[in-house]
């Protein structure tokens with residue numbers, strides 16, 4: 317490992333480059349603070365940049381995210397490290413923090429890469445594309461996705477055969493296999509934690525048969541299928557490429573379920589499923605869409621109207637608890653469910669099932685804090701120590717939380733929360749100069 | 751020693767070998783790709799048809815074919831008479 321031990325100074329370290337971290341970084345930078353934004357993926361933008369359209373306005377997600385992301389990327393007061401993680405965050409005193417940032421090699425000099433994709437074309441390797449949530453392949457030399465920021469290639473070194481084809485194809489000589497891991501020591505005055513959420517893994521509910529029955533997908537996979545940068549030519553069943561015409565949604569997959577260790581509501585699944593149902597009715601006009609739900613949580617501004625709109629479009633809502641999903645020989649799926657209103661167990665056949673997976677905490681970051689403990693709440697999200705009066709405040713003075721790192725929420729609330737975190741960070745920083 | 755720009759892959763290969771699983775996976779992909787492209791050279795096919803000819807599970811054909819679509823070897827054709835499956839066809843005679 318290359319131990320350059322570069323030392324850098326910033327006002328604020330923002331950990332996580334999703335919409336919440338991005339919003340915080342942008343606000344702080346606009347106020348003149350120097351911000352280091354550390355993102356562990358190859359692109360900033362978090363989950364939002366991979367979505368299709370957003371509820372309740374049905375605006376295209378990329379159209380909202382792209383300008384924001386490029387504003388962040390171009391801002392003179394923001395330095396971005398992608399493929400990087402903040403490892404040791406220590407508090408030395410008030411307004412004095414240090415962090416060790418681990419930068420993984422990308423094997424591409426980002427500043428020199430024009431995003432021409434010639435390396436991608438030349439690379440002979442094909443492996444599973446994590447940014448398409450496993451639905452299709454990508455090369456070992458690859459641009460993560462077309463609207464990625466930075467829109468630069470990266471080498472997946474674990475799957476690379478070191479044939480050098482990419483290097484020979486690259487017109488700017490920006491591929492560099494001599495890069496190594498780098499540790500950078502940064503000094504900052506405060507920290508914003510915006511590390512987002514994890515998606516529930518439906519393999520944990522074996523009776524749903526996800527993974528075995530190939531025409532059962534997660535809502536994130538459906539989000540990719542509906543996005544302009546989709547993996548297939550249109551919406552298809554991953555099991556056999558058939559165009560589905562009778563799609564079921566199973567809400568609360570991995571939420572409000574003590575048996576899998578997550579008793580709370582994920583807040584977004586009802587609404588994104590209603591959104592996807594509307595988009596599917598548009599993309600596949602002949603298709604039937606049925607949503608199996610326990611309760612519809614449509615609490616936000618315009619949400620109930622959005623729900624009514626789906627009903628008017630013909631989306632069927634069944635108040636039912638799905639017990640089991642089995643696969644038929646033709647790839648269709650039998651759903652066994654308790655019809656809650658009638659109080660009987662019923663069965664229904666669908667040709668594709670979408671599991672509306674829930675929001676889980678991403679706890680990792682709490683381990684990075686070495687001197688003082690970053691407290692978590694009973695559900696393992698970052699604890700908001702003064703949730704009513706000061707929602708971004710955490711157990712550590714000078715460390716603030718933004719977005720879904722503190723609990724499930726949608727995009728508008730994540731942006732609000734990012735705004736709150738930047739405001740509270742500012743007043744903390746101002747106190748230093750009083 | 752200065753490592754020559756544009757030849758750094760060769761340099762890294764000299765430092766450490768490429769694991770067998772990685773080259774193995776590439777061989778498998780190359781074989782499947784050839785199989786799919788050869789079958790499509792004979793005429794446009796649906797995914798179930800390709801699966802039968804290649805004796806492969808249909809879900810794997812979807813994955814590989816969609817990758818080839820992205821890489822520019824294949825393009826989408828018409829829908830079948832039942833409006834269920836698309837036909838896929840070879841693009842540029844299989845050269846991207």
Ligand SMILES: Cc1cc2nc3c(=O)[nH]c(=O)nc-3n(C[C@H](O)[C@H](O)[C@H](O)COP(=O)(O)OP(=O)(O)OC[C@H]3O[C@@H](n4cnc5c(N)ncnc54)[C@H](O)[C@@H]3O)c2cc1C
Nearest residue numbers: 332334335336356362363370371511512513719720726727
């Ligand atoms: C299927 C689906 C559909 C959705 N549709 C909608 C919709 O239509 N409308 C809507 O309002 N909301 C929707 N949402 C919710 C939306 O995705 C979230 O509200 C939003 O993404 C939260 O943003 P965030 O920045 O808090 O978290 P994230 O998007 O999770 O971003 C967190 C970022 O932090 C990075 N990170 C994590 N840990 C570290 C670390 N240790 N170091 C450095 N970086 C790290 C991650 O890589 C990521 O980039 C949907 C969610 C899903 C799952």
Ligand code: SF4
Nearest residue numbers: 439476477479480482
């Ligand atoms: S060196 Fe690696 S990344 Fe580059 S083309 Fe060859 S296999 Fe692909």
